[in-house]
Amino acid sequence: VVGGLVAAGLIAILIVFSLMGRQGDSSVLFSNLSPGDSMEIQSHLDRLGVPYHVSKKGALIRVPSKDVYALRMQLSDEGLPRHHGAGFDIFNHPSLATTDFRPEGSVS
Known part of the structure; x- marks a missing residue:
């Protein structure tokens, strides 16, 4: 009985480590993709x-x-991807909370 429990425990540990090993060699290519972008990217990866x-x-x-x-x-x-987040481009367009104050300075 004890031998069976030890064997079952070892098998469970091996399964966990093998699953962790599979995740370790892959990384996120893109996240928060639209369905259309996801399909196009998958098509490119297939090709x-x-x-x-x-x-x-x-x-x-x-x-x-x-x-x-x-x-x-x-x-x-x-x-x-074609439809991606705004990124740093959001700083190029003023929002409602933006004021007209622009610091003026001179460089000597």
Whole structure:
């Protein structure tokens, strides 16, 4: 009985470590994707033969860690993702809370 419990415990530990190992070699390529962007990116990854994992109803795509940066550059060249967040561009457009005050200074 004790031997069976020890064996079951060891098997459970091996399963946990193998699952953790699989997650460790993949990284997030993109997150918060629109459904359209997710489908286009998946199509590109299929054509490139890159293994990927989709979660959160397609909003998150994971790829092998070694490929993340190259894939981001390659997909960026294709204009993907098309619908992304505002990023630093939000600072280029004044909001309702913005005042007309602009500090003026001179550089001597």
